[in-house]
Amino acid sequence: MDLTLRVERLGFEYGRTPVLREVTLPEVRAAEVTAVIGPNGSGKSTLLRCVAGFHRARGRVRVSGGGEILYLPQDPPPPSSLTVFEAVLVARRVGGSGGGRREHEARVAETLAALDLDGLAGRRLAELSGGQRQMVGLAQAMIRRPGVLLLDEPTSNLDLRNQFRVLRSVRDLARNQPAAVLAVVHDLSLAARIADRIVVLHNGTVHSHGSPAEVLTTAMLSEVYQVDGTVQRAGNGVLTVAIADRI
Numbered sequence: 686m687d688l689t690l691r692v693e694r695l696g697f698e699y700g701r702t703p704v705l706r707e708v709t710l711p712e713v714r715a716a717e718v719t720a721v722i723g724p725n726g727s728g729k730s731t732l733l734r735c736v737a738g739f740h741r742a743r744g745r746v747r748v749s750g751g752g753e754i755l756y757l758p759q760d761p762p763p764p765s766s767l768t769v770f771e772a773v774l775v776a777r778r779v780g781g782s783g784g785g786r787r788e789h790e791a792r793v794a795e796t797l798a799a800l801d802l803d804g805l806a807g808r809r810l811a812e813l814s815g816g817q818r819q820m821v822g823l824a825q826a827m828i829r830r831p832g833v834l835l836l837d838e839p840t841s842n843l844d845l846r847n848q849f850r851v852l853r854s855v856r857d858l859a860r861n862q863p864a865a866v867l868a869v870v871h872d873l874s875l876a877a878r879i880a881d882r883i884v885v886l887h888n889g890t891v892h893s894h895g896s897p898a899e900v901l902t903t904a905m906l907s908e909v910y911q912v913d914g915t916v917q918r919a920g921n922g923v924l925t926v927a928i929a930d931r932i
């Protein structure tokens with residue numbers, strides 16, 4: 686059976702403050718990336734934590750077709766005396782993947798290479814920058830080959846090149862595994878590049894969803910983000926979102 690993630694009518698509040706109201710997502714299918722966008726405080730991280738099962742929410746979260754559900758929080762793995770290679774190896778072992786030591790080590794090397802982290806393999810996590818540790822966190826998630834991958838702002842600490850690299854690796858994982866990926870992405874132009882579908886969260890409800898071209902509109906930018914924005918489409922189809930307001 687094809688792997689799918691279904692999220693229906695989720696409701697959640699912290700104490701008495703409603704944060705998610707009747708949130709239903711379009712089905713997230715294997716080999717597809719769905720990006721969740723929305724302003725600060727709109728409920729994106731809470732939504733991911735509810736889907737991951739860390740909060741007890743009303744509504745339904747259903748995964749059909751098997752596979753591990755893996756949630757990668759916004760914060761990178763903490764500094765530690767483990768080397769990058771060891772940290773990713775441990776993640777693979779904890780994930781219960783079969784195979785002998787050689788097989789494990791080959792997969793670690795392959796995963797580090799995919800994220801261009803091979804140069805850091807021998808460095809300790811305590812000696813890395815926040816952005817470098819964030820990439821290690823992603824390598825730890827990817828090596829477990831999850832069926833459903835929930836990513837909370839995987840590029841928040843990364844420079845332009847690494848943002849691109851990470852998003853490309855996530856998309857490749859989704860397609861090759863195949864995995865169903867649900868990712869919170871703040872940068873709208875990056876969301877357009879990685880996502881098959883975008884969900885716009887606004888005040889704890891789904892404002893709109895659809896393909897990047899359907900969702901990223903001047904009207905949405907005005908209604909949801911309260912900015913005077915433009916969406917440009919390059920000849921190769923790449924969408925870029927820009928704010929027209931003067932600073």
Ligand SMILES: Nc1ncnc2c1ncn2[C@@H]1O[C@H](COP(=O)(O)OP(=O)(O)OP(=O)(O)O)[C@@H](O)[C@H]1O
Pocket residue numbers: 699704723724725726727728729730731732
């Ligand atoms: N532990 C908590 N206790 C109480 N309220 C919380 C808690 N965590 C988040 N909130 C509130 O819930 C709302 C949604 O927060 P959430 O972190 O899900 O938003 P977000 O869309 O991920 O924001 P950001 O883009 O800033 O990361 C906010 O109003 C926030 O203040």
